[in-house]
Amino acid sequence: MPTPLGRSGVCAFKVLAASLFGKLAGGSAAFARTAAGVMSLCKDRAGALRREEATRLARERDTMRSELIAVLSHEMRTPLASIKGYVTALLREDVKWDEKTQREFLEIIDRETDTLTQVITEILDASALEAGGLELNKEPILLPKLVQKVVDEISRHTRDHRLLVCFPADFPVVVADRLRIEQVMRNLLDNAVKYSDGGLVVTRGEVGENEVIVSVADQGVGIKPEQLNRLFERFYRIKNEGRKSVVGTGLGLPIARDIVEKHGGRIWAESQVGKGTTFFFTLPLTPPATAAEEV
Numbered sequence: 263m264p265t266p267l268g269r270s271g272v273c274a275f276k277v278l279a280a281s282l283f284g285k286l287a288g289g290s291a292a293f294a295r296t297a298a299g300v301m302s303l304c305k306d307r308a309g310a311l312r313r314e315e316a317t318r319l320a321r322e323r324d325t326m327r328s329e330l331i332a333v334l335s336h337e338m339r340t341p342l343a344s345i346k347g348y349v350t351a352l353l354r355e356d357v358k359w360d361e362k363t364q365r366e367f368l369e370i371i372d373r374e375t376d377t378l379t380q381v382i383t384e385i386l387d388a389s390a391l392e393a394g395g396l397e398l399n400k401e402p403i404l405l406p407k408l409v410q411k412v413v414d415e416i417s418r419h420t421r422d423h424r425l426l427v428c429f430p431a432d433f434p435v436v437v438a439d440r441l442r443i444e445q446v447m448r449n450l451l452d453n454a455v456k457y458s459d460g461g462l463v464v465t466r467g468e469v470g471e472n473e474v475i476v477s478v479a480d481q482g483v484g485i486k487p488e489q490l491n492r493l494f495e496r497f498y499r500i501k502n503e504g505r506k507s508v509v510g511t512g513l514g515l516p517i518a519r520d521i522v523e524k525h526g527g528r529i530w531a532e533s534q535v536g537k538g539t540t541f542f543f544t545l546p547l548t549p550p551a552t553a554a555e556e557v
């Protein structure tokens with residue numbers, strides 16, 4: 263069984279035990295010397311463990327930094343290049359664009375600017391969460407209303423999907439951070455639309471015993487079982503062969519998981535390749551008295 267001191271720590275204690283039995287009779291000076299030796303052995307071992315841990319953390323930070331740079335360079339340059347291209351086109355004095363084309367260009371610029379903002383927000387959120395800095399501002403919220411608002415936002419960006427919302431009429435009030443739950447919903451709905459060519463996206467609310475369950479189901483590309491376990495890892499993105507690559511940092515789901523777990527809930531996905539994916543998350547139901555105190 264592993265021990266906090268490791269193998270050399272265990273040896274040190276064996277030596278100490280042996281000295282206690284064998285050397286007590288031999289005089290306290292000899293015992294003190296042995297004990298001091300054992301203590302310094304333990305200290306060396308603890309120092310080595312601390313150094314190993316520091317090296318591991320530094321290595322992890324390096325990997326995170328290079329992944330971040332890769333994401334920044336790709337995910338920010340792509341929308342920036344597109345914005346620059348359309349603005350330059352609109353500014354050309356030798357071409358007269360008709361009104362419809364001008365509007366189309368402006369819509370693309372608007373969408374790409376939103377993408378850039380999202381990438382930056384996610385990177386900032388991920389580093390705040392890394393530093394343990396996510397503070398929740400809890401208040402009683404009406405989830406069906408919140409969901410409808412985000413669905414309306416996402417619907418504006420797609421003509422190929424139909425987004426439906428299905429909540430029971432007596433859905434209870436939940437105590438949660440409105441903006442953070444909106445962020446979770448935005449990422450799940452954005453993914454549902456991004457990773458499917460069209461079809462239905464259904465957001466459902468259910469009431470469990472001590473929790474509410476929200477699910478977002480799409481009819482998209484689906485996810486293989488071995489990839490499902492990795493979805494919530496930072497920067498993890500699935501390359502779907504034959505599909506146009508879409509902009510993203512691979513931070514949306516890990517951030518969503520951190521937010522949901524911070525509320526005391528769970529988040530997971532179920533999927534069938536070629537048929538679609540459903541994401542679920544739960545939020546605990548707080549008894550009215552405790553809810554009032556929390557708020």
Ligand SMILES: Nc1ncnc2c1ncn2[C@@H]1O[C@H](COP(=O)(O)OP(=O)(O)OP(=O)(O)O)[C@@H](O)[C@H]1O
Pocket residue numbers: 381384449453454457480482483484485493498499500501509510511512513514515516539
């Ligand atoms: N509904 C879905 N259907 C199929 N694949 C999905 C779905 N949702 C997520 N994925 C896969 O999981 C990966 C991680 O998702 P996540 O939301 O964390 O990042 P992203 O969407 O790539 O980037 P971002 O959220 O920053 O825009 C995605 O790249 C995609 O491959």
Ligand SMILES: [Mg+2]
Pocket residue numbers: 449452453510514515
């Ligand atoms: Mg996403």
